[in-house]
Amino acid sequence: MIANLENVIKRYKNKVVLDNVSFEIHKGEIIGLLGPNGAGKTTAIRALAGLIDIESGDIKLMGKKQSINNLKLKANIGLVTQEVTVFEELTAAENLRFFGGLYGLKGAELNKRVEEALEFVGLTERAKQYPKTFSGGMSRRLNIACALVHQPEFIIMDEPTVGIDPQSRNYILESVKRLAAKGTTVLYTSHYMEEVQAISTRILIMDQGHIIAQGTLEELIKRIQHEEKIKITVEFASEELTDELKAIQGVKNIVQTGSEYVIISSAGSGNLNRVLSVAQKHGGVSNVSADKPTLEDVFLTLTGKKLRDGEEV
Numbered sequence: 001m002i003a004n005l006e007n008v009i010k011r012y013k014n015k016v017v018l019d020n021v022s023f024e025i026h027k028g029e030i031i032g033l034l035g036p037n038g039a040g041k042t043t044a045i046r047a048l049a050g051l052i053d054i055e056s057g058d059i060k061l062m063g064k065k066q067s068i069n070n071l072k073l074k075a076n077i078g079l080v081t082q083e084v085t086v087f088e089e090l091t092a093a094e095n096l097r098f099f100g101g102l103y104g105l106k107g108a109e110l111n112k113r114v115e116e117a118l119e120f121v122g123l124t125e126r127a128k129q130y131p132k133t134f135s136g137g138m139s140r141r142l143n144i145a146c147a148l149v150h151q152p153e154f155i156i157m158d159e160p161t162v163g164i165d166p167q168s169r170n171y172i173l174e175s176v177k178r179l180a181a182k183g184t185t186v187l188y189t190s191h192y193m194e195e196v197q198a199i200s201t202r203i204l205i206m207d208q209g210h211i212i213a214q215g216t217l218e219e220l221i222k223r224i225q226h227e228e229k230i231k232i233t234v235e236f237a238s239e240e241l242t243d244e245l246k247a248i249q250g251v252k253n254i255v256q257t258g259s260e261y262v263i264i265s266s267a268g269s270g271n272l273n274r275v276l277s278v279a280q281k282h283g284g285v286s287n288v289s290a291d292k293p294t295l296e297d298v299f300l301t302l303t304g305k306k307l308r309d310g311e312e313v
């Protein structure tokens with residue numbers, strides 16, 4: 001077992017940010033921790049990495065109790081923070097030498113690790129350049145290299161792809177898979193469900209301080225497969241239409257984005273005709289589809305919110 005959180009509670013002032021959070025991470029897994037802004041992902045990671053105290057509960061890393069003072073345990077993990085934390089006045093290689101040095105690496109071993117880390121993130125050619133000359137994506141890749149120069153067995157990445165170009169984003173996602181193929185365990189947080197869906201061997205869904213579901217993508221989708229999902233595009237969206245759709249028997253959730261409505265009903269509701277006749281009454285429908293469920297639907301069914309913007313339905 002790489003990590004184990006048991007009934008972890010963390011509060012900031014009066015707000016419970018981690019509310020009885022429990023999960024396990026096993027060797028070689030790529031865990032995708034998915035949740036909207038403010039769900040508690042970064043707080044969970046900080047607690048796991050021993051950067052903050054918790055109010056109650058237990059956190060174990062590699063079988064040992066995690067705490068703020070456990071420096072030895074921290075040496076076994078790599079943490080890629082949301083903010084890029086490289087030094088602008090050091091070259092890419094010098095940054096890596098600095099971080100490697102913090103973990104006690106020196107001499108030939110340090111040189112080798114620095115070269116490997118640069119190669120791993122595709123920055124070998126940029127070794128002697130300063131981060132201020134880098135694109136956002138390249139800086140993020142250097143940030144990742146700094147967190148893995150000491151070759152930790154567990155690497156935690158907090159939204160490493162926010163605000164970068166698609167090419168660097170793909171590069172980072174591929175590098176996560178390559179890390180896992182080498183036996184490194186990865187915890188990857190994101191509010192992009194496509195990323196989590198693409199790389200994770202197991203997914204944890206977090207909302208308002210709770211882990212609300214966990215499992216493989218297939219397992220999570222199976223949980224909601226009995227739901228009906230109807231997508232319609234209407235000619236005239238209105239509050240009255242939304243209210244009438246909500247009132248149809250069996251309808252559990254409705255998400256409206258402009259003129260598009262996604263209507264989730266419980267199993268066997270057979271609501272397609274009812275939905276269409278309500279929409280007809282309000283000006284007609286220009287498009288209808290019934291899609292296969294995605295991770296976004298799992299989130300929507302469990303929370304009644306869209307993942308991307310945390311918007312209430």
Ligand SMILES: Nc1ncnc2c1ncn2[C@@H]1O[C@H](COP(=O)(O)OP(=O)(O)OP(=O)(O)O)[C@@H](O)[C@H]1O
Pocket residue numbers: 012013017035036037038039040041042043044191
């Ligand atoms: N140091 C702090 N002091 C007070 N409140 C905090 C602190 N850190 C986080 N919070 C609050 O705790 C909640 C969870 O925040 P957290 O950063 O863990 O969420 P998140 O899921 O990582 O979101 P994001 O994707 O925006 O980073 C938020 O409501 C946030 O405002």
